Amino acid sequence: MEPRPATVAPMSATSASSACDAAAPLYPPGARVGVLLPLPLGGLYDYRVPRSGPAVAEGQPVEVPLGKRREIGVVWGAGEGAVAEAKVRDILRVLPATPLPQVTRRFVDWVAAYTLSPPGAVLKMAISVPQALEEPRPLTVYGLPDPDHPPDLAALGVKETRARRAVLNVAADLPPLPAGDLAREAGVSDGVVKGLAQAGVLVPSLVHPQLDPPRPDPDHPGPTLSAGQEEIAEDLRSRVRGHAFSVALLEGVTGSGKTEVYFEAVAEALRRGRQVLVLVPEISLTSQWLSRFRRRFGVPPLEWHSELTQARRRDVWRAVANGRAAVVVGARSALFLPFRDLGLVVVDEEHEQAFKQEDGVSYHARDMAVVRGQLGSVPVVLASATPSLETVLNAESGRYDKLHLPERHGGSLLPDVDVVDMRRMPPEKGDWGRSWLAPPVVDAVSETLERGEQVLLFLNRRGYAPLTLCRTCGFRIQCPNCTAWLVEHRLVRRLVCHHCGHSEPTPRQCPQCGDEDSLAACGPGVERLAEEVVGRWPEARSVVVASDTLGGPLAAAALMERIAAHEVDLLIGTQVLAKGLHFPELTLVAVVDSDLGLSGGDLRAAERTYQLLTQVAGRAGRAAKQGRVMLQTYQPEHPVIQAMVTGETAQFLEAEAEGRRATSMPPYGRLAALIVSGEDEGAVDAACAQLSRAAPREANVEVLGPAPAPLAMLRGRHRRRFLLKAPRGVRVQPVVAAWLGRVKVPHSVRVQVDVDPYSFL
Structure with missing residues (x-):
């Protein structure tokens, strides 16, 4: 079955808002629907709603057959009918998950169209935890038959011990808990709890767990704001109350209290029962931010990042989808969580390069956060002491509003x-x-x-030294997979590639001339x-x-x-x-x-x-x-x-x-990069030759390359780069799409498109 393209129509903020609030269409039994699979396949596949089952809503996660496999997908719209009826297969199973909100589906389509990525590859980021789409496994919990009337152990033929009494005391004060949790609260082993259950003192029951995080208190006492801070805080509160799309650049010197100011906008969204997303560049270093949040709102927010366990990610995803997650702080991927009623998006340290994803779907989370805000009629706050030139230009042109905190809070001076x-x-x-x-x-x-x-x-x-060379023959130790020097990490006695992760013990002899103790560290880490x-x-x-x-x-x-x-x-x-x-x-x-x-x-x-x-x-x-x-x-x-x-x-x-204006470089011009890579250098160069012959010849478009990338080999793949340059008003996506459409690239060669590139490695 060949996929059909997922079409994306432009959407204004007004139409997006009404679309978000509309009920999702229902497809009756026997209807043909288009299903988007979280795979880089590029389009929708037609399936049939089983005639023996219920109607299926648009946005509903389903399980479908794909060849001999079973895949999870999402009902994306009505089937097109181009495939013969006899070839259309039934949906295997409707998953017990909340349908993806329409604004989430519109966002997936928008990101795919902008980045020239298959919509399925973007969908994969939105349903990154497939376990969250299934019914939670029931847990066995243990409690007293009647907490108000403690059982008589002697009457039940059970000898009373200090450990058993501790369990009964805890069970009388708390709701039924899993054996491990109950034992932990009582300070005993699991065996004590299970022994009481076998004796009939504790009653087991099954529950379906769900994350129900405590709700942050918007009126919890917070710090006293200065007059300047309070003025900007009220501006942000009014944006949240207005329930309309806007972008505000919150600029302030380091230490000016930007976080405390946008916390007031978070509080306003909480008062109105709406969800909040805060994007941060380095989730591993948010401990102080989390402490400030807890002091302001009484409880911590939910976190979303790659270092969470799969079980925790599953629970957070469900809590967001069901509306129980009030505030989420996360890395760039949190942008694709299925918020049901998003009321505010904050991008902290908006200038950070960490918001740009280079692998897979290449996107900038700051820019996509603005798009998400527009599609859902949500105010967006971009906070930074050193805003990016792109954001500064948008503020100067009136597309963004600028709010400025010129002084450090509390009277401290700049260094x-x-x-x-x-x-x-x-x-x-x-x-x-x-x-x-x-x-x-x-x-x-x-x-x-x-x-x-x-x-x-x-x-x-990082590390001890960025380069290790032989004093005898001049040999430099390079990564076998990348065009990069290995970095010495003396604490662990290894040489490490910071691009692909290759690691090897630091040798005593030069790999080329064999001299011992001739290797020297060059430069400091x-x-x-x-x-x-x-x-x-x-x-x-x-x-x-x-x-x-x-x-x-x-x-x-x-x-x-x-x-x-x-x-x-x-x-x-x-x-x-x-x-x-x-x-x-x-x-x-x-x-x-x-x-x-x-x-x-x-x-x-x-x-x-x-x-x-x-x-x-x-x-x-x-x-x-x-x-x-x-x-x-x-x-x-x-x-x-x-x-x-x-x-x-x-x-x-x-x-x-x-300088950028004079050379028509971003943000005064547009760039799109094509990175051509493969394990066979000849095949890569042949593909580049085809792309060169098919390159756009338009008067206002310039194509540079192909040229070996600065990292000409990365993770064992040879790499070449093209750079397409155009004036700011040109939409580069149709130009690049038409260019790629004129070339048939072999399967052994990969062509990655990076619209608005940030890295040129």
Whole structure:
């Protein structure tokens, strides 16, 4: 059976809102329906509603036959009738799940059309936990026959013990619980509970569990807002009350209280019984955010991210679909959860590159959040101290509203910024080996530690050293699967590829010439910087904080608590420490390599570096004590460094915008990338030759490439890139779709389309 295309019609905010509120169409027994499968197949398949069963609603998850397999899909609309009736097969089973809301289905179609992805691939993100579509398995729980009249153990022939009495006391105070939970509450083993059940003292029963999280209290006492904060908070509340689509850029310096301000919009949505989604870039470092949320609303929100267990993801998905989840905080994939009545979307740190998904369906969660808001008539808040140039342009053009918090909350001041010119003040070698800290930074760290305050040494490079080479023959150790050097991680004595994850023990001999002890580490990573810290300040309590040392959300939360409690004096960290963290005693931030990221051909290099430096600088002096930031650089005259010193963000952004405007680069032009990859380099080059011959020849469209990608091999696949460039007003999707339609690419070669690319690797 050949699939038929899933069509997507443009939808205005008004029509979207009415469509969301309309009852889903019902298809009677015997009707033909189009089912979308969560597979990259590109269209709908016709199936028949069983004549012996009930009517099926649009959006209903179903199980259908596909060849010899059984697949889960979603009824997407009426069948088209192009397939002969004799070939149309019946739906096997209607799953006991709530139908996907129409706004969710419209969103799936919109994202698929925009990203030129098969709708089924996008649907897979919306039903990412297939177990959530099934009836929850019943649990056996144990309780007393009559909690008001405790049983007489002697009359039942059961000897009373301290453990059994503890179980009965707990069972009298709590509803029926699973054996393990009841035993845990009573402080006994499971066997005690099951023994009482076998004796007839406890009565087993079956229940269908469902997550019923406590509802956040919008009127729980919160912090007192300043006059400026309260003015913006009321603006956001009015947007929620208006139940209409809008986008507000909430811009404020680091420490200005943006989170507390948008919490007031969250509270307003809760008062109106509507759901809230907060997107964050780094879910593993949200412990402080979660603590602030609990203080403001009395209970934590639900979380959604890849590190949850499948059982927890299943429960959260169901809670969202059934409307029991009031507030969800999550990574970018939370955008595809089936919210029944979404009243507010917040994108925190909207400038973060982590919101861009590169693999599979390439989309930017910030931009798709705006689309989700428009389709559902939902206000959207984009929060950042360093908004992206795209968002700034939208605010200047009037598409977004701009709300500004110019001062830190509570009277704390922005830190002083000093530039350390490494050409004039190079590091001095110590007993531990090469040094990476300039003398002024060493002095400042010592003085700060003597005052009993905390220090952050920032270096955005994981591991011990980014490159290992042989001093004898010059051999550089490279990943066997990627065009990338292996990074030494000395703490675990391994070389690791940060692109594909390949790992191997650090060799003692050079793999090429065989010389022993000739391998040298080149350049610093945070682990190598930690060696210098231990050598210079052996009494300081130091810790390395990077994505590969955190050990998951719970370990990260415990570490953040230790740092906040001043159980750590000196932090050596990467960009995971640059976002939204508040440590009152942290007064000095020293950036070891401020130039890192300023080169490499990325059109957003300067913007990203400025954002990162501003964010990490914002960790200093967030309480009563004045903060200080020191930037080690070999380019003190660079516009990014100068903007950090002067604080003239607007001038820097205008200069950055002028450069993009002059070259018609985003956000003043449109880009779409084609990444052609395969295990056979000849087949990849042959496919590129076909694509080159079929490339668009339109006057306002330019095609660059093919060229080997900077990572010319990734995970064992050879890679080539095309870049299509067009004016801002051109819709690149039809152009790219027509281009690909003129070429038959072999199955051994993959062509990935990335509309609005952020990475050029």
